[in-house]
Amino acid sequence: MRDIFISAGGRLLADWQQACPEGAVFRESAALNAEIGQALIWLHVNADSTASMLTDVTGLLGRFGQARVLVLANAPDTNEAVAAFQQGAAGYCHAYSSADVLREVRRVVQLGGVWLGPEVLQRLITVGRTLAGSSQTKINATLDQLTPREREVALKAAEGLSNKLIARELDITERTVKAHLTAIFERLAIRDRLQLALMLNDRQG
Amino acid sequence: MRDIFISAGGRLLADWQQACPEGAVFRESAALNAEIGQALIWLHVNADSTASMLTDVTGLLGRFGQARVLVLANAPDTNEAVAAFQQGAAGYCHAYSSADVLREVRRVVQLGGVWLGPEVLQRLITVGRTLAGSSQTKINATLDQLTPREREVALKAAEGLSNKLIARELDITERTVKAHLTAIFERLAIRDRLQLALMLNDRQG
């Protein structure tokens, strides 16, 4: 797995070079255009550019689906770290980490894992899991507004089943399915089954 | 917040009673039919019934959106615990936990938190986060199969926008949007935009 560093400075810090002797450096993410395959992209950012960092992470992952992106922060910040992970980053660590630490990070990420520092870990447990929970209860609160039969129809529609199939599975006519759906849409104040699917399948919190 | 215990035995263990003097017991989840409001449901299960436990958790949450479900396991198992949380459980602990532990669990859950034992915690971090990561890369791999323009259309369609709106936003005709979508459906081997939304919005791993 190739190591690619993206740093405005355009040069490798000593520890980076020690950890990844083969690493290549680019000044900006836009400079990457070739076929890089399953690369490991180290994105070096400084504290005042969270927004652009996030854009870069999503951008890179969008362009190079096989790659994994790691963020190297000059001034690590837990909020920024959480944001980075939410964008799909595979790791977030101090830019001035020792070569030993970097090698460890590299190993974990290369094996398909995600590298988390202790503070971030703590945040992800509390925030992340709380959000997941609240998301679940939000979905239940949504379903709560519906009658039992409507719930059945709503769940099947949100899975992507057609009216015809739902009708067959519930042993009612397609017309009745439509009746339920119309009621559902009105009660939940949404337009169509796609909105319903988005409401019921959204586990982001 | 009322405490409701569901246990095949139909009686409270000593420690449960000590932790929740007001707790009511039922022999099965089906017995619950009244309006229970914001209850705390303790679901007692034994090791050989993971499947039915999960059904009960989802069932209870479906019927009582306001309630929070805790699982009490005779023989705690990490896999089962993870499964329980994925179904929306707010806690998973040993059925023979001491009253002190139960009170602590209760407090956390009541405050909107999720109670995690140390082993489960470890699992959720490694497994949970890895899955989240792989889910993200899976989405990127999906988008990778599309041309840049198709990606734009796909993302907007997955957000729930109509063809007309997508056309307006991208400043092309609705016909062109349809052309892109047809190409997208064929390449991803799916039937319609709802399947697309499910593919691109699924963050479950």
Added chain:
DNA sequence: CGAGGTCTAGTACCTTGGTACAATATTTTT
């Protein structure tokens, strides 16, 4: 018992989504 909610369903109609069968221009790849 009557009011209201739930579940069911018919007919009719309109809108949206998706496909078939094209065609043209531009860019990229070979």
Added chain:
DNA sequence: AAAAATATTGTACCAAGGTACTAGACCTCG
């Protein structure tokens, strides 16, 4: 330079989704 991929659009057509208006059967609650 030729071939292939990409981006655009047209006309036409059919299927599916959704709404309007309506209505009977059943159940629960005051």
